[in-house]
Amino acid sequence: MRAIFWLVLLLLIGFAVRKKIRNRAQSLEREARRTEANPMRDMNAATPEAMVCCAKCQTYVPISEAIVREQQYYCCAAHATPT
Numbered sequence: 001m002r003a004i005f006w007l008v009l010l011l012l013i014g015f016a017v018r019k020k021i022r023n024r025a026q027s028l029e030r031e032a033r034r035t036e037a038n039p040m041r042d043m044n045a046a047t048p049e050a051m052v053c054c055a056k057c058q059t060y061v062p063i064s065e066a067i068v069r070e071q072q073y074y075c076c077a078a079h080a081t082p083t
């Protein structure tokens with residue numbers, strides 16, 4: 001009778017461990033698939049935006065906010081305007 005008790009206990013532990021391992025593998029797989037679907041998301045979070053120097057006042061501005069004129073970057077429209 002005691003042997004059956006231990007056998008059942010071992011089986012239950014075995015099932016629990018196997019379920020836990022499967023859950024972890026599934027969540028890892030889900031995470032990998034999410035990153036695969038949008039690889040730029042994590043990259044954007046890690047990589048800061050490129051900064052460019054204003055040709056007039058030497059202020060650094062993000063490249064998305066910079067104004068480009070004659071292949072030079074400017075911080076604002078006033079500096080981009082030729083004087």
Ligand SMILES: [Zn+2]
Pocket residue numbers: 054055056057058059074075076079
């Ligand atoms: Zn400037």
